[in-house]
Amino acid sequence: MSVSRFGVSLDEELLKALDNYVNENGFSNRSQAIRHLIEKNMVEEKWKCDNIVAGAVVLVFNHEKSDILKKSSEIRFAYKEYVLSSQGFYLNDENYMEITAVKGPSRILTEISDKLIGLKGIQHGKLVMSKAG
CATH class of the missing domain: 3.30.70.1150 (ACT-like. Chain A, domain 2)
Known part of the structure; x- marks a missing residue:
């Protein structure tokens, strides 16, 4: 799996929330936390089909x-x-x-x-x- 890099702009409040999320969940960096959140959202969307x-x-x-x-x-x-x-x-x-x-x-x-x-x-x-x- 290849990895793509991109820039993200966040206001200060969201950036602090992301950093807190990284620290509270033991992620090694922001990218890992963002990947986790996206994967979590994909799983939650899958369950909306009411299986x-x-x-x-x-x-x-x-x-x-x-x-x-x-x-x-x-x-x-x-x-x-x-x-x-x-x-x-x-x-x-x-x-x-x-x-x-x-x-x-x-x-x-x-x-x-x-x-x-x-x-x-x-x-x-x-x-x-x-x-x-």
Whole structure:
């Protein structure tokens, strides 16, 4: 695969955001981060065709500070036909990781993950999808 070089103009705020993204994600340079973002966008666009996919929603949160466990359970129940399983792990005295396995149309799985990740108190959330079948 050949590599092409090109120039990019960014305002100061976007450049700072890009540099923060590089540092927070351990990329060796801006080019690597931009490649990652483009590839991520290509994958997300592919899922918009609403294929049947399988995936996992990973959440990390402080289980002592809110009722996230109750609220996430309510969301999973509302989408029970798409939820395969859910498992939780105590990472330490405060932090908890919840992994929910899901299968269904990518649009629905994205909807489920948006609701779960959008819960107040979520420290980190991510949806990972893969074509099923």
